[in-house]
Amino acid sequence: MQPCSREMQAMNSLQDLQINVHTPHADFLEQMLSTTSFPASSSSSSWSDLNPQDNNAAAAAGFHHHEILASNLRQQQQINGGHDSNPFQAMKMMMQQQQQQQQMMVAGFGRATVAATAAAGVGTHQGGGEGSMQALFNSLGYGSLHQPQASFGSDSTPEVNHSQVPTAAAATPGKPKQKVRARRGQATDPHSIAERLRRVRIAERMKSLQELVPNANKTDKASMLDEIIDYVKFLQLQVKVLSMSRLGGAAAVAPLVTDMPFEGGGDCFQTSGNGGSLPRNSNGNRTPSDNESLTVSEHQVAKLMEEDMGSAMQYLQGKGLCLMPISLATAISTATCHSRNPMVSNVNTNSTGVNVSHLLLQSSGGDGSSSPSLSALTVQSATMGNGGVDGAASVSKPLD
């Protein structure tokens, strides 16, 4: 039977299916279900050697193929009229039909069994191709199904006749290129098979990504991808910010944008290396944990702001503070409030045309490993001497 298998391999209809044969073993079961490469896969092992035990795992899945095989065999019978046809030709047409038909007629295992035995019975009827048919069945690992063959022998013929009638209309002489509608969600040609495999792999990877990304309860792929994109952006931003914060000692980016907020209108977010700077500023009376000192520094800042924004900025930077709009500050404080104890105090000070209201936030890290105290100083000046800076606010927080 080896030449038979070689011949089958040479068939162009099987060329593409061959590719599926060599995919890794894990996909084996899936292949069984989705491709019709059974005869091709059997070519890798000798025809008669394939034991039912080997295919036990796939036996259940193989029932589908059994069904198809059975129906194809029936059609084959129908087409050839039972005469002694070239077994290769028979195989070839069967393979073609298999490709196009897939698993549309899977009804149940019971029927599959009967159909299989019917096919087996049919196979025995066929003259020249009998040996090859038997070999085919053996190799497909359905040897166990040969047992009931004898008992179901009488049932086989009505089954065959019954199924021959509907297929008669479909079967056309010559080389039938049957346009059988595939099962929903499955296609029949190798390209769509490969496509389906791709889709499955992509779905697997999306699932593993879902575990990595927090807040991943989205169901459809597009929103899941959006979440992934946002998370990657967030992580990259965190790395940037962290590399800024480790500058140790000096306020990091604040001097870069000193001029910006006081021109535009106070929409600036500046962070400073508070983590490094605070302990280095060993001016005892200025420790942020002291409530009083903060008020003092607030006044200081307000005074400085009257003269020159730049110097106020510098002063804040020295303490590891920065300026940001109040709206942003409130947003941040509400967002990062989980393990901290925020202390909020509101003081309104009116001094020489500068309306200062500030929001003081002080919180300490929850556990030892989290960042040290977060102190925020917010100053809002409605009117400034040098004109029109609204919404300028200063907040400082150590970077997390």
Place this chain on the structure above:
Amino acid sequence: MDSQLLNPTSLKSRFTARFLRALTKINAPNPISSSSPTPREIFQRYRRIKVAADKSMAYSVRSRTTWSRATLSRLRTRSRHRRLASFGPRSSVTTAAVLKKTSSHGKENEGGLGVQAGELRELVPGGEAMDLCNLLDETAHYIKCLTTQVQVMKTIANLYSLE
């Protein structure tokens, strides 16, 4: 607090070792002054640290993933650009051309996810020339490495601040 020892061969420990070494190299020449240095210096320092972080992460991964290779090549060409400014545009053009050639294949079957896939390709280094399947793989590994990086840098920042 941290009672368990780091697995010496894990990604985290490899990255930490490299990064700390780079950090000491950066900190050594210029002593930290409490007065604010010029913006230029600050920016340079930030840049160096970020590059050190990315480079040490990419080295820790070796060349197992496409994104690490792309990051390393990107860093190398960038440093080369800094030194030989005249050669800069040429090499970047050639690499872009090469990428364009390879990027057309394998991107046909994305379903309806073309927009997001393009965005992801921009984010993940070296993602331009990959089909969606591999891109998702790379993204998973990239996310894992980024989280490690962030964790380690956070810890180091805390240590700095507690001194």
